[in-house]
Amino acid sequence: MAASFSNPVVRWIDHRLPVFTFMHHELHEYPTPKNLSYWWNFGSLAGIALVIMIVSGITLAMHYTPHVDYAFDSVERIMRDVNYGWLIRYIHMNGASFFFIVVYIHIFRGLYFGSYKAPREILWMLGVVILLLMMATAFMGYVLPWGQMSFWGATVITNLFSAIPLVGEDIVIWLWGGFAVDNATLNRFFSLHFLLPFVIVGVVVLHIVALHRFGSNNPLGIDVKGPKDQIPFHPYYTIKDAFGLGVFLIFFSAFIFFAPNYLGHPDNYIPANPLVTPAHIVPEWYFLPFYAILRAVPDKLGGVLLMFGAIAVLFILPWLDRSPVRSGQFRPIFKIFFWILVIDVVALTWLGAKPAEGWYVVGTQIATVYYFAHFLVILPLLSVFETPKPLPKSISEPVLGSGGGFAAATAAPREKA
Amino acid sequence: MIARLTTTIAAVAIAAGAWSFAFSGTAKAAGPAIEYPQHDWSFSGPFGTYDRGALQRGFQVYKNICSGCHALSYVAYRNLEDLGYNEDEIKAIASEAFVTDGPNDDGEMFERPAIPADQFASPFPNEQAARAANGGAYPPDLSLIVKARPDGANYVRSLLLGYVEPPADFNLMPGMNYNAYYPGHQIAMAQPLWGDDVTYADGTEATIEQQAEDLTTFLAWASEPEMEERKRAGVMTILFLLVFTGLLYATKRKIWSDVH
Numbered sequence: 001m002a003a004s005f006s007n008p009v010v011r012w013i014d015h016r017l018p019v020f021t022f023m024h025h026e027l028h029e030y031p032t033p034k035n036l037s038y039w040w041n042f043g044s045l046a047g048i049a050l051v052i053m054i055v056s057g058i059t060l061a062m063h064y065t066p067h068v069d070y071a072f073d074s075v076e077r078i079m080r081d082v083n084y085g086w087l088i089r090y091i092h093m094n095g096a097s098f099f100f101i102v103v104y105i106h107i108f109r110g111l112y113f114g115s116y117k118a119p120r121e122i123l124w125m126l127g128v129v130i131l132l133l134m135m136a137t138a139f140m141g142y143v144l145p146w147g148q149m150s151f152w153g154a155t156v157i158t159n160l161f162s163a164i165p166l167v168g169e170d171i172v173i174w175l176w177g178g179f180a181v182d183n184a185t186l187n188r189f190f191s192l193h194f195l196l197p198f199v200i201v202g203v204v205v206l207h208i209v210a211l212h213r214f215g216s217n218n219p220l221g222i223d224v225k226g227p228k229d230q231i232p233f234h235p236y237y238t239i240k241d242a243f244g245l246g247v248f249l250i251f252f253s254a255f256i257f258f259a260p261n262y263l264g265h266p267d268n269y270i271p272a273n274p275l276v277t278p279a280h281i282v283p284e285w286y287f288l289p290f291y292a293i294l295r296a297v298p299d300k301l302g303g304v305l306l307m308f309g310a311i312a313v314l315f316i317l318p319w320l321d322r323s324p325v326r327s328g329q330f331r332p333i334f335k336i337f338f339w340i341l342v343i344d345v346v347a348l349t350w351l352g353a354k355p356a357e358g359w360y361v362v363g364t365q366i367a368t369v370y371y372f373a374h375f376l377v378i379l380p381l382l383s384v385f386e387t388p389k390p391l392p393k394s395i396s397e398p399v400l401g402s403g404g405g406f407a408a409a410t411a412a413p414r415e416k417a
Numbered sequence: 418m419i420a421r422l423t424t425t426i427a428a429v430a431i432a433a434g435a436w437s438f439a440f441s442g443t444a445k446a447a448g449p450a451i452e453y454p455q456h457d458w459s460f461s462g463p464f465g466t467y468d469r470g471a472l473q474r475g476f477q478v479y480k481n482i483c484s485g486c487h488a489l490s491y492v493a494y495r496n497l498e499d500l501g502y503n504e505d506e507i508k509a510i511a512s513e514a515f516v517t518d519g520p521n522d523d524g525e526m527f528e529r530p531a532i533p534a535d536q537f538a539s540p541f542p543n544e545q546a547a548r549a550a551n552g553g554a555y556p557p558d559l560s561l562i563v564k565a566r567p568d569g570a571n572y573v574r575s576l577l578l579g580y581v582e583p584p585a586d587f588n589l590m591p592g593m594n595y596n597a598y599y600p601g602h603q604i605a606m607a608q609p610l611w612g613d614d615v616t617y618a619d620g621t622e623a624t625i626e627q628q629a630e631d632l633t634t635f636l637a638w639a640s641e642p643e644m645e646e647r648k649r650a651g652v653m654t655i656l657f658l659l660v661f662t663g664l665l666y667a668t669k670r671k672i673w674s675d676v677h
Contacts, residue, residue, distance in 0.1 A: 086643040087650070235672050239665065239669045239672050240669055243665040243666050243669045246658060249662075250662060257647055257650060257651020257652075257655070266565050269561045269640075
């Protein structure tokens with residue numbers, strides 16, 4: 001069972017504390033489908049992005065002062081006087097955006113290839129929990145520089161809780177620690193912004209435990225049929241992930257070094273002023289689709305419920321899409337609706353940045369209705385009415401099959417159906 | 418394989434395009450409706466640097482014209498080294514200003530000449546004093562002005578050159594000035610630059626356009642003093658990553674060559 005290690009010290013330790021066996025098992029020999037495409041790089045990339053955020057964040061926390069009178073100044077001090085402080089802060093600032101880009105691609109990968117289906121429902125739901133925690137962390141982090149958007153963003157978002165009937169107002173006062181967004185709010189947001197990333201690490205560990213129970217899904221969406229469908233994680237996927245990381249770092253660096261403020265808002269370089277409201281209060285781009293859904297409903301409580309509903313619907317997705325076929329490759333109609341959903345979410349992102357007036361409101365409402373219809377109506381109906389294409393017999397077959405890929409597989413019976 | 422790669426590249430391109438399109442919407446929505454004339458700056462582009470002559474001239478304009486009302490409190494005198502001044506020059510520049518220090522052994526605050534380690538002395542002790550001296554308007558600190566406005570450098574330059582005759586039907590409030598590029602077009606600040614406001618030490622002709630360009634370059638530096646170092650580091654980083662990622666790709670191909 002235990003792997004054999006040549007180093008005697010490693011052997012001695014491993015006999016008593018089998019961490020090396022554990023790592024060998026989970027990171028080295030861990031059997032992985034051999035047909036994973038580059039879309040599967042984004043899981044490990046998300047993990048690395050989390051590490052980048054924690055390391056840069058802890059360094060920033062060494063120089064940051066969470067006080068309404070000093071927060072803005074301390075950030076400027078980091079930018080101007082701390083050795084490479086500008087680099088650390090720009091890594092952290094842009095890192096948040098890139099973390100979301102990676103995670104959104106990772107989620108859409110899961111949506112297309114049916115990675116949420118049995119037996120990976122809990123894996124998927126843990127991922128949704130991570131997304132929620134990321135959103136809370138990012139929101140509170142954006143408040144810390146105490147610029148105009150920090151302050152007014154915090155005011156708008158915390159005020160959403162006042163929509164809760166009866167106790168709403170009291171909850172908001174409790175969240176603020178006072179009667180307005182002020183020093184108490186900034187302090188607790190700093191505290192929680194420091195804490196939540198480690199909670200995310202915990203849920204990521206659970207996410208990986210759940211992943212390693214049945215292994216990765218794959219582009220064909222069929223189960224592995226045996227060792228010939230699999231390759232060890234190391235060196236095959238370690239090197240593939242390393243290459244993907246290199247590509248990611250090129251894009252990331254381009255933003256850090258050449259357009260560090262492109263994804264931010266200029267107003268956040270104006271110190272927070274409770275007496276001056278910015279002309280447009282716009283959240284960070286990664287919140288825009290949810291912000292659009294929030295504003296789609298004229299009623300405040302309805303908007304808040306719908307916004308949280310947009311994420312809650314992902315929790316129950318494994319039970320909404322009942323089609324036995326996982327991969328969108330073999331679902332001709334699903335594939336079309338998947339891309340419409342992608343366009344719909346991009347449209348919501350765009351609309352979220354627009355002022356809530358004129359046809360933007362109507363457009364947002366249509367896009368919001370479509371978002372929910374995709375999950376609550378289209379997917380359940382497709383599970384019944386769509387005829388999937390025949391599935392290949394095994395992962396090895398279409399790869400090995402002569403006469404070009406899937407031709408041989410068309411005759412194969414559908415798996416599970 | 419080729420087909421799949423093409424599809425993947427196409428999908429990434431579409432996603433990237435859609436995303437930048439969605440984001441260009443953000444910038445527009447948050448930005449003003451006024452378009453600023455685009456100037457060709459020495460510091461724009463991935464290899465752009467601050468023109469040293471423009472920085473020194475811009476500092477001269479700031480010191481003689483702006484510093485009477487506008488603070489530059491995040492910049493320290495020692496930072497002027499970036500502009501090409503030596504230690505003695507910086508000491509001399511700093512000593513012209515007075516800062517409040519203390520308390521001394523008698524418990525009193527006292528005034529002393531600034532030293533290079535001090536941040537730029539502010540013209541007013543607090544916002545209320547600044548407002549009282551400026552008819553109720555608050556002249557903002559200029560340390561971050563270029564970063565704190567959309568298209569900041571072009572905005573500042575346009576604003577400095579934007580004092581024109583108001584349209585005949587424009588209702589200008591008393592004490593306000595018309596500016597073509599200020600949001601709402603009514604600005605409390607009177608026209609600051611007219612041309613020949615300073616005599617440049619390097620003999621450059623001090624036209625209004627020249628002064629506006631120099632001052633904006635100086636303020637861009639004040640907002641982003643790290644920019645040159647950042648871009649230099651960026652070029653090295655990207656070059657390294659391109660080579661390193663190329664090697665990783667070659668290694669990946671080699672390792673995967675036995676997988677069928």
